[in-house]
Amino acid sequence: MQRTIIVPLSDNEEYEEAIIVHERCLAGRMNVLQEDHQNTVESLNNLGSVYAGLKKYEKTLEYYERALNGNEKLLGKNHTSTLMTLENIAVINMYLKNFGKAEELYQTALEGYEGQLGKDHKNTMKCARLFRNSLATSGNEEERLLALTTAYPWLNEDDA
Template identity: 35%
Template sequence: MGQCQSNPSSNSGTDDRPESLEIKIEDSISSNPNAPSSPKKEDTIKVLKGWATLGEEANAKMDYSTALHYFYMAMEGFKKIHGADSTFYIELEFLIATAKDELGRCAEALTLYQDVLSKQERIFGPDDERTLTTLNNTAWVLYENKRYEDSKAHYEKCLERKIRIFGENHNSTITTMNSLGNLYLDGFKNYPLAITYKTRALKSLSTFLGPQHPVTLSTIMNVAIITSCFTEDVMKARDLFKQALKGYEEQLGKGHNMTKTCAGNYKVFLEEHPKVKGARAELKKIKKDYP
């Protein structure tokens, strides 16, 4: 996600919209020598879908300004044909919100996400996967806009629905758990609750991917760092560092960059907490294995 612009009001988003949609559609159809003199509805829809595809291709290349141009042309066209509550319109509005967030235009992205969310809850239902994705993204953009209480409310609502629908050990559920942990860590500075959600996500990851999966090991290391920096539970931090390093060594080997990173973090922890049980021996071993 892009970094939020300090003055989002300076970019209203109107520059992304096509100036003359009718002319652009007619030009696109008339460029086909086999096209009829009067464009049919199906020909227009084909052009609009083509623009949407061009937008997705630009999006994949991180050319978000170009993506917005094509997404807006397609969206305005579908609005004229099917209305603003059509599936195509809603999908394109979601893509526009995502592209604007990537460009750091968080306030605009938030307005669009909120509109999409309102429509999806009404049309698809609150438990639809598309609705849940937008709910999660809205929570993220609220966080970017430093509206932490609103972000928390959206994340909690999203987590409750995902647990009920997918269960605790589903990838989508784990993502939202982890996001709540980040919100408490970086937004509220509530480190005990951050660790609670991170540990909860870790438990689910261990079940979903396995305790030795690199993603699980990375989460273990992150929880160890948070625990060591923001709590006095140094023994728990030590055990987590040891667990992560052992897993990395067994799964990736001592020469892997992630293993070296984990060893470096553990080394710093041991140097800062020399009185932790076994610290001297552990530090000696790490310095030998990772000179």
């Protein structure tokens, strides 16, 4: 039920109010369920997303990394929820201009998506696009960019 309340607040950019609601939700889940419960991990991820909306990227990373640790423990490293959190962390590292770290995370997420979902799944394709953009932005990864566009030829068509 709280998710119904929280999402519209975030969508309406009422981030400060959303943080209060998310923190209250997280505190309750930490108290009742502990940190290693999937609902608590979901709250960590949600709070990270609100901080991302505020462009408070260090705080965002703090929550996303806690969510990643929880997902890895509960679901495993190759579960799609874990991979999505990994991808979110890569995006934030791009905003922070930590290109090497972002590219490493995108590579790991992309390999996981491909193994779990296949090359043509929308999550794999989205991650491949983000990875391509990361490599292109950093400007010093031509060899890896070529390997990526060879593995995913449609990436070249995105620009057409």
